[in-house]
Amino acid sequence: MTQLQVECVQGDIARQADMDAVVNAANAQLMPGAGVAGALHAAAGPGLAQECRSLAPIRPGQAVISSAHGLPNRHVIHCLGPVYGVDEPSDRLLADCFRNALVVADQAGLASIAFPAISTGVFGYPVPEAARVAFDAIAETAPKLVHVNHIRLVLFSAGDCAEFQQALSRSSLRSSG
Numbered sequence: 328m329t330q331l332q333v334e335c336v337q338g339d340i341a342r343q344a345d346m347d348a349v350v351n352a353a354n355a356q357l358m359p360g361a362g363v364a365g366a367l368h369a370a371a372g373p374g375l376a377q378e379c380r381s382l383a384p385i386r387p388g389q390a391v392i393s394s395a396h397g398l399p400n401r402h403v404i405h406c407l408g409p410v411y412g413v414d415e416p417s418d419r420l421l422a423d424c425f426r427n428a429l430v431v432a433d434q435a436g437l438a439s440i441a442f443p444a445i446s447t448g449v450f451g452y453p454v455p456e457a458a459r460v461a462f463d464a465i466a467e468t469a470p471k472l473v474h475v476n477h478i479r480l481v482l483f484s485a486g487d488c489a490e491f492q493q494a495l496s497r498s499s500l501r502s503s504g
């Protein structure tokens with residue numbers, strides 16, 4: 328395992344120009360929606376939805392990779408998070424999103440990947456629990472990563488950023504951001 332940098336920042340997932348991949352909090356059909364999916368598709372342009380047609384549908388916990396089109400990244404990795412309290416067990420399915428996205432990025436030879444807080448918007452997952460699940464999944468997957476050496480959590484609000492930062496500092500991962 329190479330030295331892994333894990334950080335939390337407040338910002339817009341569509342404006343992470345220094346990262347090889349950004350993760351989409353997608354819907355099963357991989358079409359534009361609200362929140363993260365809306366922001367990424369708007370910035371990527373219609374070519375992203377066009378490419379995604381052949382990759383959909385996906386299941387909760389699954390991750391698929393596409394080109395980034397008009398986004399300033401190399402790839403978008405699309406994950407379908409669980410709808411909280413509906414897709415069960417929600418914690419395992421959310422962890423699967425992080426594990427599978429990291430494995431997909433690593434298999435593509437990517438060094439850096441930015442995640443949003445998957446499932447914590449329209450899908451209703453409480454932020455503190457989602458943050459704990461995310462960092463546990465990242466910590467569990469980290470030893471298997473060959474290429475990925477920089478993982479960024481991008482949080483829209485200052486409050487969510489503080490929650491993720493706290494969960495990171497309590498996890499077995501060391502904060503470097």
Ligand code: AR6
Pocket residue numbers: 338339340341352353354355358359360361362363364365366408443444445446447448449450451452481482483484487
């Ligand atoms: N950058 C970073 N974070 C954002 C951004 C942004 N531009 N916009 C919102 N967030 P959501 P979900 C935060 O709803 O819960 C969509 O319509 C937001 O504050 O995007 O997985 C899809 O089509 C929240 O904390 O994703 C699906 O149907 C987090 O990102 C469904 O919603 C995730 O919010 C997916 O729901």
